[in-house]
Amino acid sequence: MMDEPFDGFDxxxxxxxxxxxxxxxxxxxxxxxxxxxxxxxxxxxxxxVLLSAGQVRGSGGLVDLRALTGLPSGSLEDIFLALT
Structure with a gap:
């Protein structure tokens, strides 16, 4: 388990x-x-697993999350915003 593994790196x-x-x-x-x-x-x-306000808003692979939100080419950011 890693928390923010890219913080502080160039x-x-x-x-x-x-x-x-x-x-x-x-x-x-x-x-x-x-x-x-x-x-x-x-x-x-x-x-x-996309979390917001302590609740799971969506989970799965990118294809699954795109189908869930109806965003066939949406980025993970787009998906998160659609689910929250």
Whole structure:
């Protein structure tokens, strides 16, 4: 479990951490990340739990969340805003 794993890093460092996380998941590990920067979450995660005011507003893969909101090409930010 990681809380804000990209905070304080520059662009190169963020990409390095993302590559490390992808290698870990490719080897079969499951990682849980708490990320407020939704574009970063969209770049590195394959499943999401969207929380607002302490409640789950949506969960699943990006395709699932797009279907839920009727936003076939919506970003994770667009989806979050539609659900909250």
């Amino acid at each position: 662009l190169r460092q963020t990409r390095d951490v993302m590559d490390l996380l992808r290698r870990q998941t490719a080897s079969g590990r499951t990682l849980i990340l708490s990320i407020h920067q939704l574009p970063d979450a969209e770049r590195v995660c394959d499943r999401f």
